Amino acid sequence: MHYNPQKIESKWQQRWEKQGLYSPDLDKAEKPFYNLMMFPYPSAEGLHIGNMYAFVHSDAYGRYIRMKGFDVFEPIGLDGFGIHSENYALKIGEHISDVSKRTEKHFYQQLKMIGNQYDFKRTLETYQPQYYKWTQWIFIQMFKKGLAYQRESYVNWCSQCKTVLADEQVIGGYCERCGAQVEKKLTKQWFFKITDYAERLLKNLESLSTRALGSKVKISKEMAQSGIDWSEKTKIAQREWIGKSEGVEFEMEILDTDQKIKVFTTRLDTIFGMTYAILSPEHPIVTLLLKTQNSRQGRSSPKAARIQNREEVEEYIKEAKKETESVRTDITKEKTGVELKGIRVINPFNKQKTPLFIADFILGYYGTGAVMAVPAHDQRDYEFAKKYGLPIKEVIKNKNGKSSVEKKAFENYGVLINSGEYNGLTSYQAIEKMITFLKEKKIGDKKINYKLRDWCISRQRYWGPPIPIIYCEKCGTLPVPEKNLPVLLPEIEDFRPTGTDSPSQVSQGEIWEGKSPLASVKEFVNTICPKCGAPAKRETDVSDTFLDSAWYFFRYPSLDYQDRIFDKQRTQKWLPVDMYIGGQEHACLHLLYSRFITMFFKDLGLIDFEEPYKRFFAHGLLIKEGAKMSKSKGNIVNPDEYIKKYGADLTRMYLMFLGKISRGGDWQDSGMAGMTKFVRKAWNLFSDLKKDGKGILDLSFMHKTIKRVDNDLERLSFNTAIAKIMEYVNWYKENQDNFSKKERKLVLENLVLLLSPFTPHLSEELWEKIGHRESVFKEKWPEYDSELVKEEIITLIIQVNGKIRDKIDNIEADIFKEKAKELAISRQKIKKWLKGKEIKKTIFVPGKLINFVV
RNA sequence: GCGGGUAUGGCGGAACUGGCAAACGCGCUAGAUUCAGGUUCUAGUGGGAGAAAUCCCAUGGAGGUUCAAAUCCUCCUACCCGCACCA
DSSP states (O other): OOOOHHHHHHHHHHHHHHHTTTOOOTTTOSSEEEEEEOOOOOOTTOOOHHHHHHHHHHHHHHHHHHHTTOEEEOOOEEOOOSHHHHHHHHHHTOOHHHHHHHHHHHHHHHHHHTTOOOOTTSOEETTSHHHHHHHHHHHHHHHHTTOEEEEEEEEEEETTTTEEEOGGGEETTEETTTOOBEEEEEEEEEEEOGGGGHHHHHHHHHHSOOSOBSTTSOOOHHHHHTSOBOBHHHHHHHHHHHOEEEEEEEEEEETTSSOEEEEEESOGGGGGGOOEEEEOTTOHHHHHHHHHHHTTHHHHOTTOOOOTTHHHHHHHHHHHHHSOHHHHTOTTSOOOEEEEEEEEEEOTTTOOEEEEEEETTSOTTSTTSEEEEOGGGOHHHHHHHHHHTOOOOOOEEOTTSOOOOSSSOOOSOOEEOSOGGGTTOBHHHHHHHHHHHHHHHTSEEEEEEESOOOEEOEESSSSSOBOOEEEETTTEEEEOOGGGOOOOOOOOSOOOOOOOOOGGGSOTTOOOOOOOGGGGOHHHHEEEOTTTOOEEEEOOOEEOHHHHHTSHHHHGGGTTOSSSSSOHHHHHHHOSBSEEEEEGGGTTHHHHHHHHHHHHHHHTTSOSOOOSBSBEEEEOOEEETTBOOOTTTTOOOOHHHHHHHHOHHHHHHHHHHSSOGGGOEEEOHHHHHHHHHHHHHHHHGGGGTTOOOSOOOOOHHHHHHHHHHHHHHHTTOHHHHHHHHHHHHHHHHHTTTTOOHHHHHHHHHHHHHHHTTTOHHHHHHHHHHHTOOSOGGGSOOOOOOTTTTSOOEEEEEEEETTEEEEEEEEEETTOOHHHHHHHHHTSHHHHHHHTTOOOOEEEEETTTEEEEEO
16 A cells, blocks of 8 residues: 555545535634735746745645634635736747636646645636726725826836836846846826825834744734734835935025025034035926026026036936936946036025035935035035035034044034034034024925835736726816726737837937837727716726735635625625735735735725734745756756655645745755655554554653644744654654554544644545544644643753763652752762862752752 | 845754754665665764773854853854945
8 A cells, every 4th residue: 555645635636625625604704814825926837836835834834723723714816917927928929818828727727736725716816807807996996085196207117028117126227027227217107105105004013013023933823913923024124115214304595596496304413514415317496497598588687597507417417317227326336417507505504605416316206306415424425525526514523522524424423513503512402403493494394205105006018907097188087987897908919018219219308108008909098088978098008016916815705796896894804814924025015015005995994904914924935955946047846747756745745844934945856755755654654553552651752742843833833843743753663563552543643633734635545544534624733731741851961160061861850959969969970070179059950950160 | 335134064954932052854874674776674973082981172253241152242254135326
């Protein structure tokens, strides 16, 4: 009777599905537990071993929780809409619809093969109209609340993918998907006002979870329910991304004009050290100043300063625009800029007139796009001043009066000098007093800035949900009436992106008309105005794939409702998600977006909570033999291959044995051999069920193992849990001839139960073999006898000056200090070490050790 | 530059709150069984000294705290990940 994984696995997979074992009654479930894993985007290559790595860990936890008595809902779906899938189709020259049909089938096949307790009756794909109908519905709600808006904006343009990218999809100036350099383009885009939620997104991180959590911390269900439970690392990443910065915003007049520039600073205390100011090249005032000059109005009015080096300035702006984002944001690049000659700004504190520059290292999108430059106390300004020979005026000294700005800027806080009436104040005092001054003059106030920017939603691509907007010449921009949803994505032959121009072909201030592939489909574009009935046109952009995935977990429990995005009662019962396992790479964006959408749902009154995930756990990266897996290296592990050869159970077990889940793992083929040995060994134990021995009586090791495995699973320490099961098997083998029939059954039953989260098929088969008729997953997780897990007999360690010199075996765990000391000093070895020395101190750790300090 | 992480045998990795470093597994060595080979079983396996008992040295490096440090603190080095001129 050999272990035949292929046969066993398909047998149980079929039986599970037939019995609907993993489809809980969502309304009647008494102890709901929503066990979610990040749904994969289906590439045609199929399920990646990295997906499987994450999924089986998540499933093992879900199965453990189920056996702990919860009604576990573990759904799966496909994040099939989006650039990644579309680009793949383009690459292989097939239509995305065909590719999707194929990958969908293949993916679900694979997902069934890995043996997770997925509810295959409740799957979703983001490209199905019944799903994206609701994605569009969300857009409309956003629009109605004024949270979806259109604006002309410089956006990231990937010339290879021919589309606009979200900031998040630009990695160091390059396209996340194809690796091409990203350029800047001025175009009209749809945005979600996530910045309105910045403070809330930030604050919830603080208030809802005060515990520092990580893989080290043991978390019970009760604890997890009390708040959001994320690792500190993830929260820091979110906090950084939101990037809150508290400072001051104030106005400075431009000499001889009616214009003012607004600047933002966190170091108002250094204002007396301002020797110039800088604008970003895109700053509207620059355009305005150039324009004023064009119309020659300036000449007639004494109140109109003019840019004297106009051509130079225009040239610089043109150059800056041409430069790709990656070049422009390259921090190592020497700072460049050009003075707006003839233009001066007035420092409101000392009325000093300073030159004004434009420079490309000033970002148009952060703060006000304008800064006061204090070279003595800001390194960037310092470098710039050195290069252009601008004065460096020191205004802050540290407390001992020391400072030096000879070689670099002094950026610390300190005490003010050269600052008129503020001299002698500390930085903090000065800032307060200066704010009062600004307020009195009504030219400035405190201001909070965030790095977080509004979420650019539109994509000039085919494979996404069409943005449900209609443009009517008379009535303006209107949402598609909800009853007309979904706006179906038309089936078209040629779905290639059609954007043509590169940004350098579009001159300053001009708007590039981005064209989506949908723009060429007349039947799609031409429609009638929902308000006046006149001919109108549809929006031709589709929405970002991040929107599809920002709310999918709301849909799973309510898939049977066609008339609403989700059922409130159902949702309140199952959400927030109890456990969410996914990649660290999504710790910023996906998490942030889905938190935002959840808050929005709450504000719409659809739900009562505003954080989607009670517990989020980020798994590490799976590598192979010390190297990242990649196609170019040819070291990809194909899960199908291993499942076929070794079975899913073995592959699962091996993936979970590799190491700590939070740290990822190093796949080595040789390790599979060891796992095979172990599984076979375990399997073979069940061939002598009927054997009867004299009985071993002491089953405390069994109880201890149950306790340890339980403890490990609770804290997601899968690898050590497996190690402990291995020890258990070894223990069984040592005693195998001695168990009584009754003991044998008990010990083996518990082995099956402990194994079941890891090797579900094998466990079912063995459970049946023992003689059970019901699924092992209807069983309760084994319990241990808390009396028997107590360590009664220990090895007492004897140290002298902290070094181990002897051990005494078989000591009662509750031995007293005096008794232990007596025993210890009487040992020959210890006598040797203590000879001629006085014991100054004796440290006794009950149940562990005794240490003599001499 | 900023933020986060990591460093333990030949390898993957254990060591939850400081208390027997190296659990568990791979690999390797020797032996047994089978023998075409794999499988299986037994013993051994951090380094050094020693015939042995035993002793010394070992958790990236240097200091420190402590009776006691892989674990805590300071500094340094290397690698990985994320963000990157955020005013």
